[in-house]
Amino acid sequence: MSSSSPPEQLKTFLATSSARVEARIQQALCSPIIGAEKLYEAMAYAALGPGKRLRPALVYACAQVFKGIDFDLSRCDSAAAALECIHAYSLVHDDLPAMDDDELRRGRPTCHIAYNEATAILAGDALQSQAFELLLSEELPPQLQLQLLRELASAAGARGMVAGQAIDLDSVDQTLTLAQLEPMHRLKTGALICASARMGALLGGASELELQVVSRYAQAIGLAFQVQDDILDITAETAVLGKPQGADALRNKPTYVSLLGVEGARKKLAKLHNQASQALQNLPGDTLLLQQLADYIVERGH
Template sequence: MSTLPQAPKLQSFLKESSQRVETRLHETLSEPGSDADKLFEAMHYAALGPGKRLRPALVYACAEIFHGVDFDAARCDSSAAAVECIHAYSLIHDDLPAMDDDDLRRGRPTCHIAFDEACAILAGDALQTQAFELLLTDSSEPCLKLQLLQELASASGGRGMVAGQAIDLDSVDKSLSLEQLETMHRLKTGALIRASARMGALLGGADSAQLEALTRYAEAIGLAFQVQDDILDITVDTAVLGKPQGADALLNKPTYVSLLGLDAAREKLRGLHSEALNALETLPGDTRLLKQLADYIVQRSH
């Protein structure tokens, strides 16, 4: 596993992509004089609070490799913001008392604690629909716009992220096989990461073989993200994590660590990292940034 030899490039890219998507989110969530000020305040709180902005970064990175420095990043702004809206909505709902019942997210009170439960539910609902409005009102060509809409809708709904969350909630106090656990996380965490990469590839003009390679890359890092989450949940304290340490164990949820043990979970992580890097071998252009992103996912500390 590499050790981020070109981390400065990654850091500058993540900073720039975060700034771009946050600017687009500020634009789309600004509602001067609205009668629903509290709702929009909660939407801002969830979507523009501290965060890695990993999924938007993937949109930009997977588009850029086909054009290099000549690529117009503005083509990705609405898609990147749409992905982040879906992610923010999912976190609001995941934290609710009826779901994971968490009080802390990214080092701050969760949305339903900072506001109230009803407002948090509505803020999540509004962010979900805002994502599709962003794509519908974007200036992309109609055919491309439909492809982007299909990618995000498929990843977000009952055959994607929401299905994964449903399986997760139904798995409390139950034993899962490794295959069942992977199915859950490929949906709950991996589906939106996969969609982010594919949306970026489509915006960059990838052909079918290139799209498939980036799909395999995204599937590997999506699962790796969850394996590392499970490892961090028992090895890093709350102050660093920004959320309660040991939350999954407290809820008696199956994890890679509980199923495989810590050492085997780390070995699984290394295997997924290798899969991601191997998937990039057939792609044209400079893939160093995508390699750095894979490194970052498996080496992050929170």
């Protein structure tokens, strides 16, 4: 694979979408309740720290496929920010001592280390609620708003991301088959990535058939993201990862690398990359950004 540095068009797009979503989150957190300033500070620490902002980027990119390059991206800001808040909350809780017990995230102390465990728990709780406040704050047609809320709630909860996290925790020191590993990651990592793409497509006015195609693309890149994470956990340095290298192996977690080996995992990654590219051929409009996002996901860390 080529260098992990994305092409200039994608770099510009990622920078623009990151700036938009960060501004929306800052706006949402700019008036803390008196006496709860530390909570708001911890929320901002988690949601506005270093990160790829991949999920917001998918919202904007998928909306543009159906609305065109001149689409008013401000219509997507609240949805993009909501997804980033859910993602940030999940990382805060993942890092807690009762779960993965990590001290480093995105190259700096995790939220419970920077503040304390109780504040981190509350910050995660509040970011989850903040996501739905953001979606409800946007003036959208009621049916569209309901669709967006349904997508996010389903992807984030016990039928999506949280279910995957529960299975992941129960799988430590267990031997899983590939048939068991894949559904876990389609929930834990893939559900929110798929929701990001679908929410962007909904904001862009996609049809039901087009939503199905977007889902196939997003499911492929969502799983690819996890496979590449598993590869990087073995092959990349801590400075590149932003978290301790080899953490999954130390916890004896089942991964694509532990089941397939590094080369086998890379073949799985290439297959998923191809599936995503094939799905894009069935979408109207300019899908170059979505293709570049897929490329970036599988090439990062190289």
